Amino acid sequence: MTKILPFKAVRPQRAKAGLVATKSFEDYTEAEIRAILQYNPYSFLHILNPGYKFQHEITGGQRFQMVKNRYLEFKEENSFIKDEKPAYYLYKIVSRESSCCGIIAAASAEDYENNLIKKHEDTIAHRETLFKDYLKVVGFNTEPVLLTYPDNSKINDVIAQVMATRAEYEFATANREIHYLWKIDEEELLEQIKEEFEQMPHLYIADGHHRSASSYLLAQESKAANANHTGKEAYNYFLSYLISESNLKIHEFSRLVTDLNGHTKEEFLIQLDEYFRIENHGMEVYKPMQKHHFNMYLDGEFYSLYLRKTNYEFGDSLSKLDPYILYKKVLQPILGIEDLRNDKRISYIHGKNDLIEIKTRIDKGEFAVGFGMLPLSIKEIKETADEGLTMPPKSTYIEPKLLSGLTIYEFEIN
Structure with missing residues (x-):
C-alpha cells in the first residue's frame, strides 16, 4: 500500500x-x-x-x-x-x-x-x-x-x-x-x-x-x-x-574508454575473443539488434561482439543485464576499470545520441574504444529491483x- x-x-x-x-x-x-x-x-x-x-x-x-x-x-x-x-x-x-x-x-x-x-x-x-x-x-x-x-x-x-x-x-x-x-x-x-x-x-x-x-x-x-x-x-x-x-522511454548508455589499459589492439581483441564472437564491420555502422550483442568502435572500425553463452553463466537477474556483462567481462578484467562511477578513464553517452558521436570522439583521440548495447526493458529494471539488486551506474537513460x-x-x- x-x-x-x-x-x-x-x-x-x-x-x-x-x-x-x-x-x-x-x-x-x-x-x-x-x-x-x-x-x-x-x-x-x-x-x-x-x-x-x-x-x-x-x-x-x-x-x-x-x-x-x-x-x-x-x-x-x-x-x-x-x-x-x-x-x-x-x-x-x-x-x-x-x-x-x-x-x-x-x-x-x-x-x-x-x-x-x-x-x-x-x-x-x-x-x-x-x-x-x-x-x-x-x-x-x-x-x-x-x-x-x-x-x-x-x-x-x-x-x-x-x-x-x-x-x-x-x-x-x-x-x-x-x-x-x-x-x-x-x-x-x-x-x-x-x-x-x-x-x-x-x-x-x-x-x-x-x-x-x-x-x-x-x-x-x-x-x-x-x-x-x-x-x-x-x-x-x-x-x-x-x-x-x-x-x-528507456535508452541505453554507451561506454567510452580513454585507453586499452596497456594492450595493443591485437592483444585486446584476442582477450575479447574468450567471451565474444567478434565480427569486423569496417566503416559500416553496426547497432545491436538483440540482447547480449554489443557494438564496438576501435581504431576507425566498427565491430559486433556476440556473447558466447556457452562460456558465461547466467544466474540472478543482474547477471543477465548487458551493462553488467560488459563490466564483468570487458571493462573490469581487460580494461582495468573497477569503479564505474569515479574512474576518469570511462565516460558515458546516452543512447539518444547517434553512434556517429562516439565515432567522432574516438577519431579525435579523446577515447580509444567505445561500446554500445540495446536499452534495458522495464521488466529487467523491475526484476532487478524486486531481487534487491542494483545495476551498474549509467545502465539506463530514462525519459x-x-x-x-x-x-x-x-x-x-x-
Whole structure:
C-alpha cells in the first residue's frame, strides 16, 4: 500500500510559466546559461545560480542559503503563487516523436524506507548527504523523482477526464516540446487517485535515486530533531512524478574508454575473443539488434561482439543485464576499470545520441574504444529491483525529463 498525497504547490503565475520553467542545470552549456540569465529575469536558473546577481561564483553552504534567498525574492515579487487547496497536478509533454502524461504528487519517505518504493541503482553516500544538506537549507523540492507504476485503467480514466478541461499551463519550448499542466483539486478525483495508488503494492524509481535517498535522509534527521513528530509533516514526503510503465522511454548508455589499459589492439581483441564472437564491420555502422550483442568502435572500425553463452553463466537477474556483462567481462578484467562511477578513464553517452558521436570522439583521440548495447526493458529494471539488486551506474537513460520550477513542494525544517 503506497501513500501518494496531494499538496499545495508553489508555482508560477500563468503568464510566466513558460519563462520560469527550466531544464536541469547540467543540461545547458555555459553560454546558454549566461544568455538565459542575461535576457530572462523570470528563469528559475536565477534561483539555482544565485551568484549571478553579484557576478560572483558561490559554492557550499553559502550557495544553499542564497538559493533560498533568490527563491524568497521570486515569491515576494509575486512571480510565484501558492495553491490554497491540496492538489495533484497532471503534467503532459508532447514532442515531435512522442507524448507522455503523469501525475505530480508527494511520495512517502517511509515507503522508500520500507521498500514499497523500489530502487534499482546504487547511490553515492557523499552526494546523498550533500543534497540532503541543500534541501534542509532551501526548504523545497523542485525536481520530481520519476516513479513508475503498471498501467491502470481507472487512473487513465481520471487523466482523460482532466485533460478534457482547459490546462492551467500550455507553452512551447525551444526544443519544440509543448508542456501542459492541469490542477486536480476536486475531492472526488483526489480520492479516486489516492485510492488507486493505495492498492498498488509497489512503485519503482525510474529516475532520481539520489533525490529520493536525500529526501529520506532529511526525513530521518528531521524526525529525530522533532520531539513532536507526528508523521504528517511535509518533510516526510518528497516531490514525485508518477507515470505509467507504457509512458516511459528507456535508452541505453554507451561506454567510452580513454585507453586499452596497456594492450595493443591485437592483444585486446584476442582477450575479447574468450567471451565474444567478434565480427569486423569496417566503416559500416553496426547497432545491436538483440540482447547480449554489443557494438564496438576501435581504431576507425566498427565491430559486433556476440556473447558466447556457452562460456558465461547466467544466474540472478543482474547477471543477465548487458551493462553488467560488459563490466564483468570487458571493462573490469581487460580494461582495468573497477569503479564505474569515479574512474576518469570511462565516460558515458546516452543512447539518444547517434553512434556517429562516439565515432567522432574516438577519431579525435579523446577515447580509444567505445561500446554500445540495446536499452534495458522495464521488466529487467523491475526484476532487478524486486531481487534487491542494483545495476551498474549509467545502465539506463530514462525519459521524460521534466522541467523544474512548475510545481514546487515546500517543507519547513525547524
